[in-house]
Each structure stands twice: as structure tokens, then as C-alpha cells.
Amino acid sequence: MRARSTLWSLVVWAVAMICAAGTLLGAVTGVARAAAATPLPKAATAAEATPAILVFAAASLAGPLDEIARAFATREAQPGESAPPRIGVRTSFAASSVLAKQIEAGAPADVFLSADIEWMDYLDQRHLMRPGTREDLLGNALVLIAPAGSAVQLSLAPGVDFTAALAGGRLATGDPDSVPVGRYAQQALTRLGVWKAIEPHLVRAENVRAALEYVARGEATLGIVYRTDALAEKRVRLLDVFPASTHAPIVYPVELTARASAQAATFEAFLEGEAARQIFVRYGFERLPLRTSRSGSR
Secondary structure (H helix, E strand, O other): OHHHHHHHHHHHHHHHHHHHHHHHHHHHHHHHHHHHHOOOOOOOOHHHHOOOEEEEEEHHHHHHHHHHHHHHHOOOOOOOOOOOOOOOEEEEEEOHHHHHHHHHOOOOOOEEEOOOHHHHHHHHHOOOEOOOOOEEEEEOOEEEEEEOOOOOOOOOOOOOOHHHHHOOOOEEEEOOOOOHHHHHHHHHHHHOOOHHHHHHHEEEEOOHHHHHHHHHOOOOOEEEEEHHHHHHOOOEEEEEEOOHHHOOOOEEEEEEEOOOOOOHHHHHHHHOOHHHHHHHHHOOOEEOOOOHHHHOOO
16 A cells, blocks of 8 residues: 555656646747847947037038038048948037037037137137147128018118118128127128118127028018028028128138047048038138148148
């Protein structure tokens, strides 16, 4: 009887072991199937691993700079070069004064393109830019515009009668207290002897593109903007160009910020290269001669 009981216990134990083995095998098989069905994490590409370059630029540069940023991100290797890394570029456009103040406040910009020298000097004097990376890149012209459907005609000369041309309307340009195009406009109108007559009729826009829009919508009778802005907007027409002798030279400097990433220098070099030059010129900018010491090393 005891032998039968012992035998029966062994049988029960063996069955239990077989069942347990089956359960374990099923679990292992399920895990293997789940692992096979779950894709492995994708390795980050060079473009994903490298942070985008952040460029702060004057509002008047929006068209060409966005195009240049795309060209930089998709550029091909030159003969004898290895394939360049795919580095993204993000752009932020506003009045140079606004962008300079943002950089001063700690904004993480890598590259700054100003529409005048003064705001770049402002940042240089506060040691917020990287020494040795500044270049006077572009030039522009100052022009007088009117809405495309307007019949007003005006030629720029000393003592020109802006008041009659405005006929009770307003003249839009950047705020002369802070916006570069407004500073150039004040200089030019002062030189022509008409600033005091025009000042009460001024619309002080936050940047040159805002001034352009006032004229394009017919909310301002006249406007003073850059030539490149007038060429880019079909809703306005160019009346005349201010003589270069009436205002300071319109110069767009570029410089890396003190906190710029290692990749930012590559983008600045691209800005100074032939591909970018062609784009700037197509938009109406003048590409200024580069300093030999810098252009020769790039």
C-alpha cells in the first residue's frame, strides 16, 4: 500500500513538472515573439544629434536668409571634401534693436545679422559677441515708396515738398529712436531739410517690414524702406532712391555670439561664400568685399 502511495506521489510530481515546463516554455516563447515584433530604437542621425543653428537677423533679410538656410542644410560636398554634416538652421527676424536686446538678455542665438553697425557695436562693447568673427557682409539703398495704385509722384531733392505729396496722409518708416531704417530715414530727411515738416506725419513702425506693410495696405501715403523690401512687395511702387550722400552707409554686419556653437562658424562661412552671395544679389542686396584676412581663410 505504501509502495502504491509513493508511486502515485511520483506520478503527480512528474505531471506537475511537465506542466511547469510547458508554462515556462510558453512564457519564453511569448517574450521572444514580443522582442521580435518590437523594433529596436533607431540610432540618432547626425542631423538629429546636432542642435540647429539659431540665427537672429534683421527683418529685411527674411527672404534671402530663409533661402540660404535651406541651401546650407542641403549642401553637397565640394570636390575633394567629405560629405558635410546635415545641420539645421532656425531663423528669427525682427528689428535689429529688438534682437540685440534679446541677445543681451541671454537669448541663445548663435549668429546675428544686424541692419546697421550701431547695434552690433552695442553688443561688442558688452562682450557678448565672439572676437574676430565680425564681417561687414551686405549693403542696401534707402528708397521712397507709395502704394501701387497711388498716383502720387515725388522726386527727392533738397526742400522737396513732402507735405503736399502726403495731402494729409502719413509717412511710414521704422522708429528713428531704435530701428535702423528709421535712423537712416531721419538722416536723409534732415539732410534734405524736411525732417521737421515730416516728423508730425510719421508712422513709427517696429521694423522695416511693418512699415512696408502700412504702405502696401494703403494705410500710409508714403514710406521709406530699403530697396530690397520695395523690390519684394508688388503692392508698392518705388518713387525714388535717396542719394547715398544723405545718410550713413547702409551696412549689414554679421558676427557669431559669444555662446555660439561650434557649427555656427560653418554657417557664417557659408553666408560669406559664393552660393549665398548669388542669393543675396538676386534679392537686390549689394555684397560687400570681404576682408582679405578672413575671406582668404574660408
